[in-house]
Amino acid sequence: xxxxxxxxxxxxxxxxxxxxxxxxxxxxxxxxxxxxxxxxxxxxxxxxxxxxxxxxxxxxxxxxxxxxxxxxxxxxxxxxxxxxxxxxxxxxxxxxxxxxxxxxxxxxxxxxxxxxxxxxxxxxxxxxxxxxxxxxxxxxxxxxxxxxxxxxxxxxxxxxxxxxxxxxxxxxxxxxxxxxxxxxxxxxxxxxxxxxxxxxxxxxxxxxxxxxxxxxxxxxxxxxxxxxxxxxxxxxxxxxxxxxxxxxx
Amino acid sequence: xxxxxxxxxxxxxxxxxxxxxxxxxxxxxxxxxxxxxxxxxxxxxxxxxxxxxxxxxxxxxxxxxxxxxxxxxxxxxxxxxxxxxxxxxxxxxxxxxxxxxxxxxxxxxxxxxxxxxxxxxxxxxxxxxxxxxxxxxxxxxxxxxxxxxxxxxxxxxxxxxxxxxxxxxxxxxxxxxxxxxxxxxxxxxxxxxxxxxxxxxxxxxxxxxxxxxxxxxxxxxxxxxxxxxxxxxxxxxxxxxxxxxxxxxxxxxxxxxxxxxxxxxxxxxxxxxxxxxxxxxxxxxxxxxxxxxxxxxxxxxxxxxxxxxxxxxxxxxxxxxxxxxxxxxxxxxxxxxxxxxxxxxxxxxxxxxxxxxxxxxxxxxxxxxxxxxxxxxxxxxxxxxxxxxxxxxxxxxxxxxxxxxxxxxxxxx
Ligand SMILES: Nc1ncnc2c1ncn2[C@@H]1O[C@H](COP(=O)(O)OP(=O)(O)OP(=O)(O)O)[C@@H](O)[C@H]1O
Ligand SMILES: [Mg+2]
Numbered sequence: 001x002x003x004x005x006x007x008x009x010x011x012x013x014x015x016x017x018x019x020x021x022x023x024x025x026x027x028x029x030x031x032x033x034x035x036x037x038x039x040x041x042x043x044x045x046x047x048x049x050x051x052x053x054x055x056x057x058x059x060x061x062x063x064x065x066x067x068x069x070x071x072x073x074x075x076x077x078x079x080x081x082x083x084x085x086x087x088x089x090x091x092x093x094x095x096x097x098x099x100x101x102x103x104x105x106x107x108x109x110x111x112x113x114x115x116x117x118x119x120x121x122x123x124x125x126x127x128x129x130x131x132x133x134x135x136x137x138x139x140x141x142x143x144x145x146x147x148x149x150x151x152x153x154x155x156x157x158x159x160x161x162x163x164x165x166x167x168x169x170x171x172x173x174x175x176x177x178x179x180x181x182x183x184x185x186x187x188x189x190x191x192x193x194x195x196x197x198x199x200x201x202x203x204x205x206x207x208x209x210x211x212x213x214x215x216x217x218x219x220x221x222x223x224x225x226x227x228x229x230x231x232x233x234x235x236x237x238x239x240x241x242x243x244x245x246x247x248x249x
Numbered sequence: 250x251x252x253x254x255x256x257x258x259x260x261x262x263x264x265x266x267x268x269x270x271x272x273x274x275x276x277x278x279x280x281x282x283x284x285x286x287x288x289x290x291x292x293x294x295x296x297x298x299x300x301x302x303x304x305x306x307x308x309x310x311x312x313x314x315x316x317x318x319x320x321x322x323x324x325x326x327x328x329x330x331x332x333x334x335x336x337x338x339x340x341x342x343x344x345x346x347x348x349x350x351x352x353x354x355x356x357x358x359x360x361x362x363x364x365x366x367x368x369x370x371x372x373x374x375x376x377x378x379x380x381x382x383x384x385x386x387x388x389x390x391x392x393x394x395x396x397x398x399x400x401x402x403x404x405x406x407x408x409x410x411x412x413x414x415x416x417x418x419x420x421x422x423x424x425x426x427x428x429x430x431x432x433x434x435x436x437x438x439x440x441x442x443x444x445x446x447x448x449x450x451x452x453x454x455x456x457x458x459x460x461x462x463x464x465x466x467x468x469x470x471x472x473x474x475x476x477x478x479x480x481x482x483x484x485x486x487x488x489x490x491x492x493x494x495x496x497x498x499x500x501x502x503x504x505x506x507x508x509x510x511x512x513x514x515x516x517x518x519x520x521x522x523x524x525x526x527x528x529x530x531x532x533x534x535x536x537x538x539x540x541x542x543x544x545x546x547x548x549x550x551x552x553x554x555x556x557x558x559x560x561x562x563x564x565x566x567x568x569x570x571x572x573x574x575x576x577x578x579x580x581x582x583x584x585x586x587x588x589x590x591x592x593x594x595x596x597x598x599x600x601x602x603x604x605x606x607x608x609x610x611x612x613x614x615x616x617x618x619x620x621x622x623x624x625x626x627x628x629x630x631x632x633x634x635x636x637x638x639x640x641x642x643x644x645x646x647x648x649x650x651x652x653x654x655x656x657x658x659x660x661x662x
Contacts (some may be wrong), residue, residue: 032454051255056572058572058655058656059655059656073339078576078577079576079577079578082574082575082577082579083572083575083576085571085572085574086573086574086575087574091572093659097387097565097568097569097659099569101265101269110569110570110573111573113254113255113258113575113576114255114570114573114575114576114579115574118254119254120254120382122254123254141462162573166574169496180441203511
């Protein structure tokens with residue numbers, strides 16, 4: 001069997017706030033094979049973002065193991081984790097997180113700025129890659145615009161371009177449509193679907209069934225534990241949307 | 250591990266950041282600008298002065314020697330009373346007769362006396378007793394009339410010379426030869442006018458009225474054991490050393506000092522004065538260095554403050570950069586380069602202001618600063634110091650930025 005791209009075992013995350021101990025994750029098990037598109041759902045405070053940050057190597061679990069593409073990454077130091085984020089992961093945030101002083105193109109180029117082992121010729125190559133990524137999200141005509149000259153949907157497209165510009169192994173998104181209206185949400189989701197169809201593994205946190213319906217699989221969390229893990233068509237609330245739209249085989 | 254592009258781009262980013270916050274950057278770098286500018290200016294002026302003074306010394310003084318009385322160091326006063334160590338005119342005569350390496354020698358003694366012409370009486374005029382060789386040792390020429398002759402000295406003739414300021418102040422005719430002056434109650438015939446020197450930087454600037462009389466008449470106006478010094482000039486600068494040891498030998502013989510006895514006098518050549526001047530100059534440079542140290546410290550604290558502000562303003566940006574793969578080192582370098590760039594920009598402005606100041610003062614007439622200019626080493630040092638301040642004071646904010654947790658940084662408002 002092919003090695004899964006993500007495999008976590010017994011992942012816990014404990015936060016200490018003053019004397020209070022918060023068990024955000026209490027032993028999560030999850031395996032994601034390459035090429036899947038997975039929705040992570042659950043009530044507010046159930047640990048979705050915490051799990052996503054851990055999977056995105058933005059944070060380290062308190063305990064448990066995390067194999068990313070077969071490599072144990074839960075005990076890497078800050079610099080090594082930065083390299084993993086740079087090379088293997090593309091992250092899309094709810095609030096876009098574009099740098100206001102940079103143009104769309106420069107924002108997309110940002111991850112490539114921190115690529116290792118490159119020399120002077122990299123500048124041109126980098127620009128070409130960023131242009132290509134912007135082209136994939138349909139923003140070729142907005143490359144020199146600054147974030148404040150873009151709509152919410154366009155900003156999120158730039159953020160997606162930035163996430164995929166390095167050709168990461170996984171594209172992760174924490175409520176990518178949380179700040180968008182329904183029409184724009186639909187546009188962004190079809191963009192994710194398009195990227196997924198091209199072979200990209202996608203993980204997405206969402207509250208909305210319509211959004212989850214774009215995914216093949218739904219993982220539900222409750223109180224820091226996996227409550228259910230089913231194909232989206234079999235999920236009790238997402239299923240009807242899948243069938244209604246006839247999406248996700 | 251980081252590509253060369255990264256450094257280049259960090260500097261470009263830093264320059265953009267500085268440009269985007271122009272006013273703030275200027276205010277922040279002000280300490281450094283002022284520090285570097287003032288030090289550069291001081292060093293420029295001092296360098297100019299030094300060049301000027303040294304070249305004056307070289308042209309006029311390389312062959313010059315000074316003899317001064319001197320009590321041997323660490324010796325009790327009663328063993329070497331003043332009568333024993335003071336110079337005497339007879340010693341000058343002996344030196345003049347016995348030192349073959351000398352072109353000329355003059356004893357010099359100064360006092361101030363009342364001087365009266367037909368039109369004017371002045372109190373406290375500088376009166377100097379000299380020999381004819383004085384013109385050679387001081388390089389000051391007679392512009393009207395004649396210098397003293399040996400007969401004037403030997404026979405203690407009551408003749409005198411004045412400088413042109415004395416001509417003016419005593420309201421003498423422009424060519425006062427043949428006029429008489431009452432100096433300290435004695436009547437003197439004016440035989441010559443000596444040029445007044447205001448331009449030269451030989452240590453003794455003539456800026457007031459002066460009267461010169463034959464040295465042999467000086468004892469009429471002085472105490473019994475009055476102070477005098479000798480100024481001699483060697484045949485050539487090359488013979489200055491030889492002249493020095495010759496004079497030393499002759500004086501020791503006259504004074505009956507046996508080989509174990511210490512000198513009771515000092516023979517100094519101009520190079521010792523040059524050394525003294527150089528040590529004064531480097532003292533001033535050191536003080537200027539101290540000033541720059543303080544202002545760079547103040548400037549550095551300003552830099553640290555603004556970098557801390559910058560780090561906290563850009564916490565989210567740092568979080569994002571980390572999220573897309575910036576290592577702690579990359580963030581550290583980015584902020585450090587920003588601090589260094591800011592400091593170097595300040596240093597550059599400071600050097601330019603200092604340079605402008607140097608050009609400004611070099612045009613002030615009579616200030617002896619026409620050679621003022623910022624030496625290359627000072628420019629280099631200014632930049633090194635600025636960069637150093639950037640590194641030292643930028644380090645703490647940069648470390649702070651590099652240690653930010655990406656998730657927490659991204660949550661920052
Ligand atoms: N940095 C932190 N310090 C302390 N507690 C935290 C921290 N981050 C998250 N938590 C807690 O961990 C739990 C899970 O939080 P998390 O953000 O993962 O929830 P979520 O499922 O993403 O919720 P939402 O849908 O509202 O985004 C919550 O109880 C939260 O209060
Ligand atoms: Mg969340």
